[in-house]
Amino acid sequence: MKTVWLRILPALLALLVLPGAARAAITCTSLASPGVSINYQPNTLATLQAVFAVTCTRNTGDPTSVSYSVKADNGGNPSGVNNKATHASGSTIRYDFFTASTCGTQWKGGMTVSDTITWPAGATGPITKQTSFWACIVSAQAAPSSGVYADSVGLTLTYGGNQTLPGTVAVNIYAPALCTVTSPPGNISLSYAAFGAQVAGSTTIGVNCTSGMPYTLGTDVPEGVLNGLRYVLSLSATAPNGIGAPQTHTVTATIPAGQAGTCPSGSCNATRTHTLTITY
Template sequence: MNPLNSWRLAAAACLSLAGAAPAMAALVCNATATPVQMVYFENDPNPTTGAWSVTINCTRGPADPTTSAYTLRADDGFNPGAGSTNQAVNGTGAANQMAYDLFRTSPGTGVWGYTNATDFAGTINFATALTASVTHVFYSRIAAGLNKNAKIFTDTVTMRLRYDNGPGNVDVFPTFPVTINNQSVCLLSTPPGNIVFNYTSFQTVPATTSTAYAVRCTTGEPYTMALDATTGSLLNLNYSLALSNPGGQTGTGFPQNFTINGTIAAGQSGTCAAGVCTSAPQQRTLTVSY
């Protein structure tokens, strides 16, 4: 046998054994956030807030490090507004866009955004395990008194998870949905006051009076108003009541002003045992339906 050939075979065998050495496994992480689902009432004088969570789950190989630093940030969604405010939308125009914000510390404090200063940051610690996770609570906030259509508004927020997974690090970009249900609301922003008649027996002109009130309904919300009765009698004087706007109305998100008008027809005697009489009041009910 040629000694040179034997040496070459041995060298080839050594090279083959070196190439079969096990490779180091890569650290793999991902993030999952709970869907943000808020219900909004425009008549609530306080901001609408919520608390949610995002969890980072990681796995490693036996030869991988037992710790890894990470950062997690969130962008301004698919529909960023002025000043980098998130917006959920349902159509075009301001009435179909609802602004909201995300926070790391509490509603209104510690913005969760897309900069180093607004990241969640920490360290994943495996100890002796091959899996590890860490959970952060984040918060949503919608300002009070927004003037929006009664709709369901949606958005999608993209996160960026960065961690130490070795050479050629690749960031992960998971997403989570945002849903805001803007409820239809109507309320008496200014309730009606008393209707007071002053009448003299057999006067030749009708006695009239009125009281003002205001209704605030969600933008685009149709509504109607009605009295439980439009006629009655006090001191044997027959009176009538009428709404200034008896037809259907549509909410604007702002107070809309109306009146209840009262009339006692002329020429009535009435009943009064003294020179001046005052009757006990009657109660009437105004109903707003939407």
């Protein structure tokens, strides 16, 4: 009987210990990136800092940190060791991911970007950490077609020895990156009586931006004062992307009701010039 118990006890200990050890492990649940968006002027170079985010969860009894590494592939349209973003016409622009802003070491193949998430003492739950990489166009290229050149790069996260998690980075290169004013705004004239009702007037501006490219339109200041009367400038909702054709936006000036003004006589006039800025 004594010999039998010596043989069984190690097995029982193994059964008791191993499941507990398997549970004491941090779990990573997300590998994501907001993507890469490059506004590219043909025959130039470009460098853009980008990020991917890793989310991992710690439970009570787990280690207080987890280290991980992330690999990137060559995207959906590789050309040898280079990535290519493709236009609907079939035209391409070559770009690559790099581990530093100098654009010297390509992030692909066996190259990894590594980082660590550490929880404060006693803390549990999820933590998300962002890590930088760079998208670069390191050789000047033409843009045979106007619009968006797109690609998708696959990522693979490895942590905890052999645990893996997939992710992707969407790549959009807009070329040639260009916005033009197709119809300039006119003047806005407002006639206001002291302590009167609200008065508003408007004008329009036409803008033509590269198809698919995000842009915004803004005024130099949100409001101003003329003859003691406060007025507010507002813009109609800006389309999130260009369409490769003119888009019309409305600029409105509004004088709120109930203002006295500071005219020295029965009536007076004043003007002010504002600047509209297109950002892309």
